[in-house]
Amino acid sequence: MQVDVIPLSLGIEGFRVIASDERDDAIEVAIETVLPAACCPGCGHAEIVPKERKPLWMRDIPLRPGKQTWLIWWKRRFACLRCMRTFTETRDEIPPRTTHTNRFDSYLSARAIETPYAQVAAEEGVSFYRVDKASRARAERTLAGRAVDPPTRLCIDEQSHLRGQVYNTAVSDPDRRRVLELIETRKRRPLQDFLAALPESTRASIEEVCIDMHQPYRAAIRTALPHAAIVCDRFHIERMVADELDKLRRAIQNEVPKGDKAPLFRTRRKLRKGTKKLTLKDLDDLAALFDDHPDLEVAWSLARDIKHIYAAPDRLKTRGQGSPIT
Numbered sequence: 069m070q071v072d073v074i075p076l077s078l079g080i081e082g083f084r085v086i087a088s089d090e091r092d093d094a095i096e097v098a099i100e101t102v103l104p105a106a107c108c109p110g111c112g113h114a115e116i117v118p119k120e121r122k123p124l125w126m127r128d129i130p131l132r133p134g135k136q137t138w139l140i141w142w143k144r145r146f147a148c149l150r151c152m153r154t155f156t157e158t159r160d161e162i163p164p165r166t167t168h169t170n171r172f173d174s175y176l177s178a179r180a181i182e183t184p185y186a187q188v189a190a191e192e193g194v195s196f197y198r199v200d201k202a203s204r205a206r207a208e209r210t211l212a213g214r215a216v217d218p219p220t221r222l223c224i225d226e227q228s229h230l231r232g233q234v235y236n237t238a239v240s241d242p243d244r245r246r247v248l249e250l251i252e253t254r255k256r257r258p259l260q261d262f263l264a265a266l267p268e269s270t271r272a273s274i275e276e277v278c279i280d281m282h283q284p285y286r287a288a289i290r291t292a293l294p295h296a297a298i299v300c301d302r303f304h305i306e307r308m309v310a311d312e313l314d315k316l317r318r319a320i321q322n323e324v325p326k327g328d329k330a331p332l333f334r335t336r337r338k339l340r341k342g343t344k345k346l347t348l349k350d351l352d353d354l355a356a357l358f359d360d361h362p363d364l365e366v367a368w369s370l371a372r373d374i375k376h377i378y379a380a381p382d383r384l385k386t387r388g389q390g391s392p393i394t
């Protein structure tokens with residue numbers, strides 16, 4: 069290492085450069101603290117004598133473009149003249165046994181926003197793990213620094229996996245399009261515990277909770293968020309109505325003689341179609357079907373009314389939509 073010091077602006081307070089060595093691909097900078105340790109951390113005595121120094125190597129941001137930069141902190145050791153303990157100087161901003169400065173991590177994670185991690189790792193001569201860790205730390209700092217208002221609405225949905233053998237419960241914030249929690253069951257208790265454990269201010273701010281018609285969810289919300297309005301998701305309601313209509317169709321199909329089953333089976337999809345999607349041919353087929361099975365027509369009209377009610381722009385407009393039930 070050369071003794072002549074190249075002019076470097078370190079930007080780290082409390083240190084000075086004591087030597088530096090610049091090569092084609094790297095810079096090494098030896099540094100020491102400006103102020104020696106004041107007193108013994110064991111007994112508080114001020115009479116201490118310096119002993120040997122030990123180097124701590126730390127990777128730092130490039131002090132010249134394209135050059136790996138290493139800081140070598142020559143940490144002093146001291147001995148206390150009263151209790152005879154020895155100790156090494158410390159700095160709060162540099163943890164013991166660290167291998168890099170905090171600003172090197174910030175530099176890596178800033179590069180990794182635009183550049184693939186593997187490329188950053190290769191170009192900077194560090195591990196993929198180092199880049200990944202620095203990026204995670206940046207993301208956590210960003211999230212922690214963002215003041216987030218508590219949600220006013222929640223959506224609770226069940227999700228099935230493995231062909232319905234496994235059910236999870238997803239709790240999300242529909243206004244921010246964010247999943248807040250994934251619970252590995254659709255039972256009441258875990259959801260209730262999650263909602264009850266939310267901060268008081270968050271629970272108070274939730275005005276509406278949108279769910280499917282799964283009864284345990286309703287019970288969990290009634291207990292944990294008694295002030296919140298429960299809203300049933302319209303798509304679940306429409307699907308349930310369509311399923312009930314199909315159930316009726318199948319029941320009739322099972323009862324009628326063999327030769328009359330075909331029209332019931334053929335119209336199974338037409339019964340589920342929205343009114344606007346029905347062709348003239350569809351309407352003729354349905355009219356013929358309803359002539360033979362008036363119960364099916366009543367059920368079909370009710371299902372259609374529910375769709376219209378949801379499609380209406382306001383409550384008043386829904387009044388004209390329902391057909392009289394006889």
Ligand SMILES: [Zn+2]
Pocket residue numbers: 108109110111112113148149150151152153
């Ligand atoms: Zn001491």
